[in-house]
Amino acid sequence: MNTNRARASARTVGVMVCPVPGEPPIPEKQFFRRLSSVGEKLGLTVFVFSPHRIDWQRERVVGYAYSATAGRWQKKWFPLPDAVYDRCFYSTPQSFAAFRKPLLRLANTPGVRFLGYGLKGKWNVHQMLMRDERLRPHIPKTELLEGADDIERWLEEEGELFLKPHGGSHGRGVLHIAASPRGYVAIGRTYRNEQVRYSFRSLPKLLEWTAKFTAGRKYLIQRFLRLTADDGTAFDIRALVQKNGKGRWSLTGIAVRQGAPGSVTSNLHGGGHAEEAEPFLRKLYGKAAADILQTVRDIALRVPEVLETHHGRLAELGVDIGVDAEGRVWVLEANSKPGRSSFAALPDKQASRDAIVNPLLYAKYLLDTRGPYAAPPGSMKSTDAIHDASDAI
Template sequence: MSQYKIPVQTVHTGILQDNTVMLGERSMKKLKIPAHSTIQLAFGSLRQEVTVIPVPKSDSLRVSEGLASRTGWKRRQSLGASYSSGSRTLRLGPLIGVLVSRDHPDNPDRLFGQITLFCRELTNACRAQGACVYFFTPEALEMRSSSIQGWVYDEGWRKQSLPVADVINNRLTSRKAENKTSVQHFLAEVKSRYGTHFFNEKFLDKTEVFEALAQDAALQRYLPESHAFSGFAVLKKMCSHYPSVFLKPVRGSLGKGILRISREDGGGYRLLSTTQLGTRKQSFPSLTKLFQAVAPKMKSTRYQIQQGLPLMELGRRPVDFRALVQKNGTGKWGVTSIVARTAGSNHFVSNLARGGSLSTVKEAVGKSNLSPGAKESVQIQLPKAALAIARGVETYIPAHFGELGIDIALDQSGRIWLLEVNSKPSKNDNTPLNDQKIRPSVKQMVLYCRYLAGL
């Protein structure tokens, strides 16, 4: 993506009025802006008519302190720029907004909890690419306004009134917050009023994903048999077909509430359930007795029942893979990373929150119990499957996604299976971060925002 960046400086309001800007002749020539003309300056939802005064032998844009205060611009920074002669509009940015669940003003070092360092990293990535970013919570949307109270970082966090962003990334971690009337109304309004792009706009539930992807014959090979759990009849049928089955909360995350049911040699059934301390094991003489024990859980929570899979193992611990699939600077899906996750001791799920550990695909597959032939094809087939699944989600689920966490697994013959698709991939601080280095996943997010904004 080609991009022209302009260094922006603020000057005292006494020198420049809000409706006048000084622009270097080199930038004016590059952008084809006529001298001493009146144009519209656009930054997010902000529109300001300004008269342009050319400055010889310069490429910078100088604006008044008053105008800078309405945009959140620092004294010196560079912004992406494009000029449309048809509408006489100079667009700067893009301006990116990130909708987060909560803030903690009394704890500035952990202002956004576990994702605070990610927010700092995203700020740095935006500066490097000529973009601006701010972070806001659903509470900022309670008051109807054309501006938003958002947090920006510049040698410390500060809150200020900012324009509505060109692009908004939904990082809400609560369905309740996402479904708030104020949130849904705001999103509908800014889309129609300002043309704001909003991605990862909704949570996915497991049944929705599997039913959607089942419409595509090419994706069916990745789908274990799955059904919305409706009662004893479907449990009996699935247990008669497979040595083990899983019951998963349709809206669960982090491995919470997952149940594994398997037949025992003596004719009874074993139930494994996830707890904070490890795996709880129970035995039942019949499937009827087991169902009576778990039925109360099903009354308050919707579950999906899924075929159990004999997963690839490392040291008798099951392994699965998390692929981060993101849209890039041309709006196309690409695989940013795939990591292997090995279940912790005394656990049957691989989530890091349950004691799981990370390794590279090559390392995990190399040490696994897969056949030599299967090991060779995995490195190519895993990203191919992740991409196909991401495209399927986009095709069959009517929502805008810019990144997806796709959990896939290999069975012991090397066949690839889909376990889950997450529309809010983790950005927690347990991911390796480095103040000097910006991760590819964060750079990719900014590139996609630039693509959406056309800057």
Template structure:
């Protein structure tokens, strides 16, 4: 399929009719676009009958102000074109929608708070690649799904009525927002009515991930023993098999609510809790007493019980790894970045929100207590595990993902283990450490994958 990137020029409505699009003559000839009949102009969910007029010595497209407003396109935008003769349809795009949690309409310079810079980075990357992006929140979803009130960037942030996008990247950071009936209805309708592709369409629960990956025998080597904690008998059985176990909220994030349980003197146990100020320790004379003390928490949250691992450490501070895996321009999984995360001195989890620090994998591995013979292969082993696990998620969980944050660990024998998978990876935890580039590889890849999904 022929395709190209062109600049959009907006002409006064009195000069150019709303149903006429002017296009460089060479593109017209190259694609054999008819000049003497109406064809369909498509932009996301927008459709309109137009006639195409050739322009000599021009590489761009020209449209009227009225048509530009209906499309939500500003002058100077760069878009890709492709023409389908069988459907007499000229498509421009891709049009990408990013669903975010909240906006601050009164703050014109930072309408999306801390992620405003990330949003502007997406705008710049789209301009480079010939795509068009807008941002919207659950509050902007109305009763109709024919268009959406959204934010676009054109020499500043503006609210505009936009067509439904070809691709929607769900970047909601709250399960409560994602589960709103209006959000779920909107996503179902746009997929069905406009064949909109929605990726990262749902949060993942820890139990869901481990249960799904257990279906694939080739992934068993990465999976610590892990179950949904149901009762005291399960806790007792796990503690009899493993010197240390972890209890993790099934829907937790940022290291919140994790409990580390280990044997102390015979019959006694120690529980360590994550708190914002550091680790809180409690001793129990029996496992039953420990279970009684945590059973209240189990009434308000489900917990995953997981085998404790002998992780590599740097001066007694555990180290784990966050891999960002993304689908690329061919729709295949690739590793965009892997960073090492070392726990803070008062914590046993490595999350940045709990005092953890980032470093390059090579640097962390070289300083760690991993045997010398295993240090050289550490990065390729982490890389392979991340791709294997992402592929396993795709195969065994019926949802569409385009990027995943995969938390991995190395034990002191050099074996790779899966800790958890995050379907809404934060733009802080997985940022590559060489931050000189204006547009990060992770942002470029998101647009390349959107182009793959839409044929642009």
């Protein structure tokens, strides 16, 4: 064993990120500061690193650790982490390609364990979820967008449709297209998170504009669900499910996200806000709210079990769930690198605290057991998951 690994007095959790401009070049600084504080109490050294800064010969990496005493991030050498918490977001297939080689090497390094491997794109997730009989009734009709003919067909059959990118997050690049008395209307958000609203007198003009809007990206075409509150604002439910200190899936919290006025999505990054789920649903659905909430909880815990069976190890998921006017519950998306802002905005801070503690409790569990991870039947190997992660861009 390399002496650098052998001399490590404390077990380490490396938070892997894609660098951002500035010093230190790390995103989510507040989240990672809180991780560092929690890690210290659990006997874990938490640091933030990029896989491009690894010295493979000496088995060490340049990382940043937050010093509460100094009140700042400190840059220094660390041994290769015992556990890796992946919080790296790739903006393009090219950016992922630049990380693929060191990621594969790190995943195959003895003694290094990833808490989980990032999911592939939305179409792949949709196909995995559709294999489960219990989830299938809660999944809206979805197809892979192949061309303009698909949009024309959906408009003829449904009168409206929803387009969302195979990869991406925060509601960027989505589009609601509907027939109107004067032609067609397209409402959505650009990849710069700017709202767009256009009217078209003819179908050819709509299709020409849509082709430019989606150019160069893989898209899904999906049944449009009317998920709105009484005032017409869009809303959905974010359920955060995480592995706990016993290595089991647990429901950390549920929050309602309401979108900004006029938005077709409820993402907080698009100007929305979060509310407590139970009183919000009770106001909309009355006595039926209790059954709706139970269905949401059941779905939220079922989704990670199904995905892990086909994909391989996961550590946490943000499961986005919609409830329509009739009270029917729909699975919208599942994200293996979820944010936590929905829970930080709620009066009850327990879910916000648990959202930060659980990844480290799970890391501690993995390091304590140290046994080889037995992937579920039919699941992917870690290297396969990393190879295919470019599909999620």
